[in-house]
Amino acid sequence: MKTLYSMLLCILLTTVSYGQEKIETKQDTTKQKITKLDAVIVTGNLKTDPVLTIVANKYDEKIVQPKNVADLFNDINGFSVIKRGNYAIDPSFRGAQYEQLNIQYDGGTKAMHACPNRMDPITTHIIPEEISKIEIIKGPYTVRYGATFGGIVNLVTQKPDYEDYGVHGKVSGGYESNGNSLVNLVQLQYIKDKFDVVANAGYRDFGNYEDGNGTEIPSAFRSIDYGLKLGYNFSDSQRLQAHWRQSFGRDVLHAALPMDTEYDNSSIISLDYRLDDIGKIIKSITAKTYFSYVDHLMTNDRRPSFMMMEAASAVDATTVGGKLELSWKPLEKLNMFSGIDAMHIARDGNRTRLVKVMNGNPLPTPVEFNDKVWQDSYITDLGIFTEAKYNLSSTTILTAGLRYDNVVSDIQDPEADFAAMYDLKKRTEHNVSGTVSVKKRVSDNFTLEAAYGRGVRSANMIERFINHFTVGQDPYEYVGNPDLKAEVNNQFEIGFKGSKPLKNGFNKFKYETSFYYSFFENYIVGVVNESLTRKFNPTLDPISPKVFRNLDEAYKTGFEATAQIDFLDNYYFKTELSYVYAKNKDLGESLPLTPPLTTGFSIGMNKTNYWANIKYNLVSKQNNISKSFGETETEGYQTLDVRLGIKPTNNITLGVAVINAFDEAYNNHLNFSFTNQADFGRTPITEPGRNLSAFLQYTF
Template identity: 30%
Template sequence: MNKVFRILLLVTIFLVSLKLAVAQETKSIQLIDLLTMQPIVNVNFEYGNQSGSSDQFGKIQIVFSENNELKLSHINYGKWKLSHNEVVTALSIGKVLRESNTVNLQPVSVIAYHTVNQTKRIDLNYQDKLNHDAGAVLNSDVSINSIKKSGAYGFDPVLRGFKYDQLNIVINGSCSASAACPNRMDPVTSQIPLNAIESVQILKGPYSLRYGNSFGGTINFLTAKPLFTEKFKINGRLSSTYENNGNVFRNEGIIGLHTKKIAFNMVGSWSEGDDYKDGNQKSVQSDFLRASVGANLSAKLSENQMLSFSANRNFGRNTDFPSLPMDLINDDTWLFNAEHSLLLKNRKLTSWKTLVYATHVDHLMDNSLKLLNPRTMNAKSPTQTLTYGGRTETTWNSKNTTTYTGFDLRIETAQGSRTREILTGPTAGKIFTDNIWQNSRIERSGFFAETNIITANFLYVVAGRLEMNKSDANDAATEFVAVNPETTKTQLNPSLSLGIIKNFNNYYS
């Protein structure tokens, strides 16, 4: 009897162990589309404490457990559940059929209203101030694109199809540096210290005669207003970012000292990067190094007078321009600015602002960084530009009228040469020198006035400008004179703008 009992106990233990082993065995269920009979990939599932997604064959792997539901979900097939019995059936069959869901969307109408305001303002955040090129920041506006000759530097803005000198790009309405490179490796926007800028004002079209004649429009970079405090105060900011594609480091900082009468700020930035890889994993030449350092001092002479001075130094080194025959080797730029402002109360003349500025760009480019095989020529081009001028403007206010009057002056000079050393061919060993800028000089001076008259139903805008342009080629090349015998030119250009604006509602005018 004991022997029979022992045999029955051993058989029972064996059957229970076999059942447990089977229950712990990992089994697969294949998910198949009911109509196409193709496997359904990336179906998410949950089964007890098990989870995952179907593989490329539509299969999921689970270990069977008692009284658990199998939850499944897919963007094209929705969410569904398999009960305990359905799971047992699916495991025995080895597959589950599912029909895709069809979602019908109602028609959608998108209505957009064209803005009637020709002036737009972009406020810069800390990420914008980390950028080493102002042209890249301008691309955040849908109306502005860029001409890119490098993958990381020197983005030349295009506003409504207008570019280069068709755009008036200034700092605080006047100051700007002139590009020294004939291929515009260093456009005006590349010389703007972004961490000292608070906002950007975009005036579209040739309407703003206050800032000069410009077909495309005016892009005005506005610096932060000085901060005066009742007690001595120190503040600062330090920001950094890193991009692994291109190994790009960007850093910027500012430190300020503030009192009731004095506001002093020092700013600095450093950015550098290597070649990056595009979507096809091809390396794109984009080496660059860019840095700037500057200081701004503002003094409150009285409750209604302020005097400000600023100086900035920009550095550029070894920057790749794969679409151009040469690369940037050195670019050193100085920007100086001085401004006096006077605010008057209880008078028709409410403010008077005067500023003077000067900028100098020392630029060197050559083809020494280019991997040329065979190398047929060595080329080098040192160039310089000097820009200086000033602006004075008064603001007059009455009950319903605002008038701006003033005078501005801008003088630009450019000089430089290109040296070409021939390495192959019949002229090998010879060196040619080309006079690029021909020691040129452009002087622009003008008087301007603009009046805004506000009535109950209309806004009347009247603007005028009388500008004199004078240009000289002080070292004209023989080849240039053969085509353009007139090397000195003076023009008087009058401009007039009239406008009437009526607002019908918030969207139309």
């Protein structure tokens, strides 16, 4: 492994390269202009795009392996994933996670999880193959897409192909050896000048995988998904679109959570409307509304604790929201975006416990208890925003935005002990956020960006209303705090990107980097409260629960960097680097879930009908940890991935891959620990060992 690392480092020092992907341009055969909906944030327009963005695309092309949700983020610089198994996977960006990231579909649609242990995050409610690209705004640098604390992640679903009318579609299937996993997808679309229909259905069956030591990790799951997208063009400048999707998860095993998912059913419907070319000042109006419902059941039927206590928790979450935005241009050099948006989250559900053993003694008759999980709570956020983009020159754009959020929260069916702790009543918060940034295209080959953003996030429902449940990485019970102040992220960032033509067989050198610093106000963490005692299993350690509270002093700083060179027309070498340092001054430790230094080296080729790459991943040891969060130091590791794709005809794509080719046994620092498992201690779950995969797609 050291020899391989030395070889790659040598190549980096001598060539530092990356391949320039060839873009195939199809002939436009449409007969009319198709109005674009606000499903995308980054359009490639200097005058309208946000600053400091990443676009990871081509997910629907050049596929070489079946995709799990984690695969969508693992190759994006600055991203990590938080794993509790092979299904409940949350993305983390620069150490920001959960509601600190504003994660949405198609420019605003949301589906919030029902499980307090996040067995069903938003990323589980969509087929990974349906995602055509992911757009990331690296911080709170826009106010147009909802309240944003640490950044925006926009999952863009595939759009109808307006380049050819009639019936088209694709059929795909994939297999992974580690877990004997299967994925299948069928997609059909019908396009006419006035309307279009896109329908898809997918089936996924993942088995338990083996880590690099040959240990089987309980992580199997099955899911069935389908979706239907309907669009109607009233005119060249007016479009209405409806999108309906459902997802059904079954028999989901969570290695690092105390229970498993029996079923997780989600339904999401959204409606989008846009009217363009209205007038000289008023340019366009866009409107979106959406509704999502998640029905979730988890049990401990397969766990060791079942012999002492049977537990089943049926919970649900409803998310309703919408947005109305006006694009207007009062001056030739000034573009304005003004609007309102709203999101309402409501959760409820109970846990039923049938206790068979109490204080170590079997009970002659089991005793049943009912615990309120969400205590019938809700949070409603109504936002008003204005963002202006002023052309200081043809190459310089100044952006300023201001946002106000009115956040109302209430708990309508509290447990008696929770009601005794707090003066519970409906609460209203007034949050003000804003941003100012500048983007300057110094030349065709160099762009400079600088930004400041004030992102404000009110406490989520777990932080407000959870009542003696284990929802963290550690074995502590957690107690919510409905009086928490909103978190504030004051983030400063400067970034630049550019390219330079080269000679003697080397085509182009490209580079991109960002440096950021954030200082936080009212940062929310769980802290042990020794005046309280454990509610469930009161004889077990730890005796005292954690209660969420605000910190006074915390900060985060870091950077991402990418360097790449194209050479010999179709070949490339690329290196990526990301680093985050976080500090909780109040407790004298790191903030939780901070990823270590991560480096990647890739070498490969891109041609029209075939492509290949080898990626070497180098992750450093993480000893800057949050002991109060239950973190332990994580050793560094190195993995190698090999991918190959072939397109023998215009309609067929075949891909093969070897992931973790050297069968490395390792765990990511952000992985949760095994919980309530028969054969595992409370150590971080390990990642899959060597995995061979194949993927076949046919389009028509």
